[in-house]
Amino acid sequence: MREGIELLFFAYRDFLEEADQVLARHKLGRAHHRALYFIGQHPAITVSGLLKLLRITKQSLSRVLADLVALEMIEQTPGLRDRRRRHLRLTAKGLEVERDLTAQQRALLARAYRQAGAEAVDGFRKVLLGLITEQDRRALMARRDQAEPTEDIEAPGARIGRAGR
Amino acid sequence: MREGIELLFFAYRDFLEEADQVLARHKLGRAHHRALYFIGQHPAITVSGLLKLLRITKQSLSRVLADLVALEMIEQTPGLRDRRRRHLRLTAKGLEVERDLTAQQRALLARAYRQAGAEAVDGFRKVLLGLITEQDRRALMARRDQAEPTEDIEAPGARIGRAGR
DNA sequence: CATATATGTCAACGTGGCTGACTTAAAATC
DNA sequence: GATTTTAAGTCAGCCACGTTGACATATATG
Numbered sequence: 001m002r003e004g005i006e007l008l009f010f011a012y013r014d015f016l017e018e019a020d021q022v023l024a025r026h027k028l029g030r031a032h033h034r035a036l037y038f039i040g041q042h043p044a045i046t047v048s049g050l051l052k053l054l055r056i057t058k059q060s061l062s063r064v065l066a067d068l069v070a071l072e073m074i075e076q077t078p079g080l081r082d083r084r085r086r087h088l089r090l091t092a093k094g095l096e097v098e099r100d101l102t103a104q105q106r107a108l109l110a111r112a113y114r115q116a117g118a119e120a121v122d123g124f125r126k127v128l129l130g131l132i133t134e135q136d137r138r139a140l141m142a143r144r145d146q147a148e149p150t151e152d153i154e155a156p157g158a159r160i161g162r163a164g165r
Numbered sequence: 166m167r168e169g170i171e172l173l174f175f176a177y178r179d180f181l182e183e184a185d186q187v188l189a190r191h192k193l194g195r196a197h198h199r200a201l202y203f204i205g206q207h208p209a210i211t212v213s214g215l216l217k218l219l220r221i222t223k224q225s226l227s228r229v230l231a232d233l234v235a236l237e238m239i240e241q242t243p244g245l246r247d248r249r250r251r252h253l254r255l256t257a258k259g260l261e262v263e264r265d266l267t268a269q270q271r272a273l274l275a276r277a278y279r280q281a282g283a284e285a286v287d288g289f290r291k292v293l294l295g296l297i298t299e300q301d302r303r304a305l306m307a308r309r310d311q312a313e314p315t316e317d318i319e320a321p322g323a324r325i326g327r328a329g330r
Numbered sequence: 331c332a333t334a335t336a337t338g339t340c341a342a343c344g345t346g347g348c349t350g351a352c353t354t355a356a357a358a359t360c
Numbered sequence: 361g362a363t364t365t366t367a368a369g370t371c372a373g374c375c376a377c378g379t380t381g382a383c384a385t386a387t388a389t390g
Binding site for chain 2 (some may be wrong): 006117119128140143
Binding site (some may be wrong): 082 | 387
């Protein structure tokens with residue numbers, strides 16, 4: 001049991017270290033990484049949607065989002081049905097940085113998968129799924145069966161803030 | 166691949182959340198948890214040994230250790246062969262808190278293991294081992310084949326600081 | 331119109347990392 | 361025995377990123 005605890009600790013730490021070097025090059029922090037990642041995975045996600053995924057306060061998130069908007073890595077468009085909502089998506093630049101960030105991680109994970117074998121990967125997923133909360137499990141599944149009709153309609157070409165350059 | 170990244174993120178977060186509640190009760194932070202944990206796993210570990218495991222600076226660590234000494238959760242004894250070294254170990258109180266902290270985590274992990282099955286656990290371990298660095302892998306093994314003759318001889322009954330009560 | 335919701339903002343604070351400079355005691359080396 | 365190296369600690373300041381609390385604004389909804 002203790003071994004499992006340490007495996008998680010070391011693996012998570014070593015896994016993040018990969019991305020940290022890239023982050024340093026771009027002068028970004030881990031919080032930016034997480035935001036970029038999830039916006040990349042959930043295009044047009046709203047601020048409140050992102051808050052639920054990250055489980056941080058809106059004050060913390062808005063600092064990060066403000067940075068990313070200023071750096072032109074993400075952009076915000078008002079919802080069509082509900083103009084209070086801000087739908088977030090990566091710009092070309094944001095996409096590039098996000099890819100740069102996860103490229104290392106994907107490579108590392110791919111190597112670990114390859115070395116361990118398909119069967120082991122299955123076990124890895126089973127155990128981790130058992131560790132996470134029902135809520136997070138749903139978040140994971142939601143993306144996989146990416147049917148869910150976005151119900152988050154957004155207005156095209158109506159950027160918010162630091163307006164149209 | 167993306168799924169694996171998210172699994173790690175969610176699992177690690179949810180796994181820590183368990184302990185966070187206990188930490189809050191004891192008015193401790195995550196840094197204290199990590200120190201207590203590794204001292205518990207490596208009795209008589211030296212400060213520099215702990216630094217290597219945690220990979221933080223001595224300034225950061227010494228804040229944490231000072232807290233734990235003040236709370237009488239750990240104690241330090243000078244090395245016998247090398248009196249510059251300080252060997253750390255949990256006091257009865259420290260042991261109790263540490264158990265309290267990991268009890269939740271062990272239970273959660275045990276449940277995940279049970280649900281996933283022995284074969285899955287094996288895969289879980291294989292993949293995670295593939296993710297961590299050679300250095301961390303050695304740290305893990307070292308404890309398992311706990312032969313390694315501690316070579317860290319310490320003086321019995323010679324506590325340092327906040328002296329003998 | 332009144333209320334609820336989505337988002338943002340200002341201010342203050344806590345934790346836990348970091349760097350850099352310096353000290354002390356003990357060990358190791360010349 | 362003098363010099364250098366090592367283990368540990370200290371002081372000071374900084375930064376990232378989380379928190380709480382109070383309040384503002386625009387929009388949707390009953």
